Amino acid sequence: xxxxxxxxxSTQRRYERFFCYMILGILIIIIESHFDLDxxxxxxxxxxxxxxMSAASLENLLIILSDESSxxxxxxxxxxxxxxxxxxxxxxxxxxxxxxxxxMQVFWxxxxxxxxxxxxxxxxxxxNARKVFMGLATTPYDSxxxxxxxxxxANAIENIRKSWWGSDYRKRFILGYPYTPYKEEDEEDxxxxxxxxxxxxxxxxxxxxxxxxxxxxxxxxSLPSRIVSEDFAACVxxxxxxxxxxxxxxxxxxxxxxxxxxxxxxxxIDDPLSRTTNxxxxxxxxxxxxxxxxxxxxxxxxxxxxxxxLERSLDKRLSPISPYLPEDQQTAIREQASNTYRNYVxxxxxxxxxxxxxxxxxxxxxxxxxxxxxCLPYLSKCVKVFFESCHxxxxxxxxxxxxxxxxxxxxxxxxxxxxxxxxxxxxxKKKDCYSNLLEHCVxxxxxxxxxxxxDGAKEQWSEWKESIGQSHPSLLxxxxxxxxxxxxxxxxxxxxxK
Numbered sequence: 001x002x003x004x005x006x007x008x009x010s011t012q013r014r015y016e017r018f019f020c021y022m023i024l025g026i027l028i029i030i031i032e033s034h035f036d037l038d039x040x041x042x043x044x045x046x047x048x049x050x051x052x053m054s055a056a057s058l059e060n061l062l063i064i065l066s067d068e069s070s071x072x073x074x075x076x077x078x079x080x081x082x083x084x085x086x087x088x089x090x091x092x093x094x095x096x097x098x099x100x101x102x103x104m105q106v107f108w109x110x111x112x113x114x115x116x117x118x119x120x121x122x123x124x125x126x127x128n129a130r131k132v133f134m135g136l137a138t139t140p141y142d143s144x145x146x147x148x149x150x151x152x153x154a155n156a157i158e159n160i161r162k163s164w165w166g167s168d169y170r171k172r173f174i175l176g177y178p179y180t181p182y183k184e185e186d187e188e189d190x191x192x193x194x195x196x197x198x199x200x201x202x203x204x205x206x207x208x209x210x211x212x213x214x215x216x217x218x219x220x221x222s223l224p225s226r227i228v229s230e231d232f233a234a235c236v237x238x239x240x241x242x243x244x245x246x247x248x249x250x251x252x253x254x255x256x257x258x259x260x261x262x263x264x265x266x267x268x269i270d271d272p273l274s275r276t277t278n279x280x281x282x283x284x285x286x287x288x289x290x291x292x293x294x295x296x297x298x299x300x301x302x303x304x305x306x307x308x309x310l311e312r313s314l315d316k317r318l319s320p321i322s323p324y325l326p327e328d329q330q331t332a333i334r335e336q337a338s339n340t341y342r343n344y345v346x347x348x349x350x351x352x353x354x355x356x357x358x359x360x361x362x363x364x365x366x367x368x369x370x371x372x373x374x375c376l377p378y379l380s381k382c383v384k385v386f387f388e389s390c391h392x393x394x395x396x397x398x399x400x401x402x403x404x405x406x407x408x409x410x411x412x413x414x415x416x417x418x419x420x421x422x423x424x425x426x427x428x429k430k431k432d433c434y435s436n437l438l439e440h441c442v443x444x445x446x447x448x449x450x451x452x453x454x455d456g457a458k459e460q461w462s463e464w465k466e467s468i469g470q471s472h473p474s475l476l477x478x479x480x481x482x483x484x485x486x487x488x489x490x491x492x493x494x495x496x497x498k
Contacts, residue, residue, distance in 0.1 A: 014059050017055070017059050018056055018059040018060055021052045021053070021055050021056035021059065022052075022056055022106065022107070024052050025049055025052045025053055025056070025106065026091070026103075026106070028045050028048060028049045028052070029049070029095075029099055029102050029103060030091070031045065032045060032046075032099070033095050033096055033098070033099040049102075053105075053106070088103075088109075088110055088113045088114070089113060089117075091103070092113065092114045092117045092118075093117070097118065100114050100117060100118040101118065104118065115210075115211050115214065116211075116214040119211045119212065119214045119215055120214060120215065120216050120217065121215075121216065121217040121219075122215050122217070122218055122219070123218075123219040123220075123221055124218070124219070124220050124221065124224065125220075125221040125222045125224075126222045126223065126224055126225060126264075127222075129224030129225070129228045130224075130225075130228055133208070133228060133231065133232060133235075134200075134208070135200055135204035135205060135207060135208035136200060136204075136205055136208050136209070136231065136232070136235050136248075137200050137205045137231075137234075137235060137238075138200060138231045139227075139230060139231050139234050209239075209246050209248060210246065212248035212249055213246045213247075213248065213249075213250055213251055214251070215249050215251065215252050216251060216252065216253050216254065217252070217253070217254045217256070218249060218252045218254070218255050218256070218293075218295075219256040219258070219495075220255075220256070220257050220258060220261045221258045221260060221261060222258070222260040222261050222264055223261055223264040223265060223268070223283060223285055223286070224285055226284075228285075229283065229284045229285035230284055232248075232284075232285055232288060232289075233284040233285065233287070233288040235248065236248065236288040236289075236291065236292050237288070239292070247292040247293075248292060249289060249292055249293045250292055250293060250294070251293075252293045252294075252295050253295060253296050253297065254295065254296070254297045254298075254299070254494050255293070255295040255297070255298045255299070255355075255494075256299045256494050256495050257298070257299065257300045257301065257355065258301055259301040259302055259303035259304060259370065260303060262300065262301065262302065262303050262348065262351050262352060263303035263305070263309075263348075264283075265283050265286060265351050265354075266303075266344070266348055266351045268283045269282075269283075269351065282354075286354075290355070295363070296363065296364045296365070297363070297364060297365045297366075297367075297493060297494050298355055298356075298363060298365070298366050298367070298494070299367040299369070299492055299494035299495050300352050300355055300366075300367070300368055300369070301368075301369040301370050302348065302352065302368070302369065302370040302371055302372065302374075302388075302402075303348065304370060304402070305345055305401045305402060306399070306401065307399045307401065309401070310338060310341055310342075310401065313341055314334055314337055314338065314341070317337065318330070318333065318334060318337065321333075342401060345373075345401050345402060346373055346374065347374075348373075348374060349373070349374025349375050349376075349377075352368065352374070352377070353375075353377040356377045363382075364382060365382040365383075365384065365493065365494075366382065366383045366384070367383075367384045367385075367386070367492045367493075367494060368383075368384070368385045368386065369386045369492070369495075369497065369498075370386065370388045371385050371386065371387050371388060372387075372388050372389065372390060372402040372403075372404050373402050373403070373404065375412065376412065382441075383441055383442075384441075384442040384443075384444070384492070385442070385443050385444065386444045386489070386492075386498055387409075387443065387444060387445060387446045388404075388446050388447070389404045389446040390402060390403050390404045392404075413443070413483075441482055442482065442484065442489070443482060443483045443484075444484060444485075444486060444489040444498070445483065445484070445485050445486055446486065447486045447498070448486060486498065
């Protein structure tokens with residue numbers, strides 16, 4: 001049936017069965033990815049696929065152990081049958097991510113071809129970060145600062161672990177006053193989630209590093225937990241000292257940071273107990289990620305905070321001391337904490353600007369989404385800002401945490417115009433040597449409201465545009481490209497949104 005290595009009948013039949021199992025498995029994957037099947041039929045096909053892969057693995061093991069199919073003859077024969085790589089690339093190009101994940105488990109040749117395609121675009125969140133970095137070397141448990149909850153009935157295995165690891169099961173103490181979270185990341189389950197087992201080896205570490213170097217587009221939806229972040233930081237530090245090894249995410253060209261990740265990073269900076277690493281005020285995951293990559297385009301979104309975020313934060317931070325304080329004192333402390341939280345929301349721009357303060361980067365474009373309050377970053381490259389206004393009327397609402405003040409926004413635009421004017425001056429005697437910042441700075445007006453009374457915002461921005469042109473005549477010819485409407489602006493090249 002196939003041109004095989006050996007002419008021995010038993011080995012030839014094993015090869016035939018092996019390739020039949022593999023082809024049937026690939027057909028099942030194609031059927032599942034291109035047809036909308038009944039859930040019962042889909043589960044049945046998955047069971048059949050597992051049986052076929054198990055049978056193929058058994059046949060492959062028998063072939064290796066047989067005398068007729070030694071390693072030398074297996075590699076020396078030019079007639080060995082293999083599925084063409086071009087066919088695998090075409091299959092991987094039209095498959096979804098779930099299908100690509102299954103194809104990587106078929107055999108090593110398919111793993112090497114499908115891996116770069118699957119890992120070309122990666123999204124990291126708190127929920128999937130452990131699985132994304134599964135296979136990398138982890139920090140030993142005894143060197144971690146871990147505080148776990150003691151169980152009511154500890155079995156014999158837990159007693160053994162307690163004697164080995166020392167303080168894993170010590171009692172949790174009441175955390176400090178005044179705004180310390182009651183439940184932190186290191187008080188989560190000590191064991192990994194159900195059906196998630198990670199036993200890294202040298203081969204798995206190198207293989208995962210090679211896969212992470214194929215990432216071209218990286219999205220950070222939310223920050224990983226503290227333990228996962230410290231493991232990633234240790235991996236990056238190890239690769240920096242060993243110059244011959246590849247750094248994870250070293251070939252990322254586009255970085256997208258969602259609003260939840262910016263909010264998590266701001267909470268990390270605000271919490272003194274979280275800053276126990278040698279990165280200071282910087283989150284260990286973000287700090288070592290930015291030091292290991294050279295991205296050309298960065299897209300950052302401001303978090304959209306509501307009164308629910310405030311209530312959640314207050315409940316989390318004040319719950320350990322509430323039972324021990326009288327009601328009037330609880331009210332006073334809650335009001336003080338609320339004012340502190342509101343003031344900190346106005347300083348979120350510092351967290352956003354952190355992504356522009358690394359001198360190693362050579363950014364070609366930097367995009368900011370959902371900008372309501374705060375200063376704009378100072379850049380010598382392309383910067384594009386999508387503004388957004390709150391839904392308050394003339395007077396600010398008490399439930400609005402990110403109120404857009406028109407006078408502050410106008411002052412910010414005037415200061416930006418002064419900066420652009422200074423940068424537009426000639427740098428030498430040649431008249432055509434101007435800074436090209438004017439050609440790359442784009443400020444997009446907020447999206448018009450659906451209500452009729454919302455048209456006043458557009459008129460106000462038009463008035464600001466004309467006033468900037470009158471105050472700075474050198475910018476008059478560029479005012480339509482510096483400040484443009486929401487409908488005229490192109491979507492972001494990183495995330496495809498406005």
